[in-house]
Amino acid sequence: MDQPVTQHIFLIRHQRPDVSKKGFFNQQQAGQFLKNYDTSAIEQLVTKPAGLPYEHVTQVFCSNLPRAKQTARAIFGPGVTLIEDALFNEFQRQVFRVPKIKFPIKFWLYGARILWLLGLNNKGLETFGQARKRARKAALKLGQQAATDGKVVLVAHGFLNFFVRRALQKMGWRVVRADGGGFLGVTELVKKSGK
Structure with missing residues (x-):
């Protein structure tokens, strides 16, 4: 009988975008900051995250936002x-x-997120409930890929990764490393095949 194999999923948050948070922002400036955050380049990596299976990684899942794609390239080449x-x-x-x-800018960012979570600032946006369903779909996709490849890497974002991790845990995955939600933070989850 085959021995169970340990599957791994690595969730990595992107590197810090190269946008300034200094000073005070009015509503229009804060809106422009969010646009810049979504389109800007990332700060140069000084060190790469430790403990990743670099020698085994041939493909990386990532969001289609520039900061995630650039981070994946900077880390894995x-x-x-x-x-x-x-x-x-x-x-x-x-x-x-x-x-x-x-x-x-933190006032605008945290305020926007809190109001969105409460359903008070989501006109024209995906709702919190819809976003959580999307995170569950993302978790299922990563889990299916891990069943095939053994090791899967996702470079994405703080909130998305948090809810993907929660969905994976409900699917029987266990967190063995959690660097937090900071830039380049890594969460590693494991699961035995057949369980």
């Missing part, structure tokens, strides 16, 4: 095949209306 999929894109957010007053 030009020879790796990127499998880009909007399924792995970050949960959306948009600036809310507060006319003529300036705040630090």
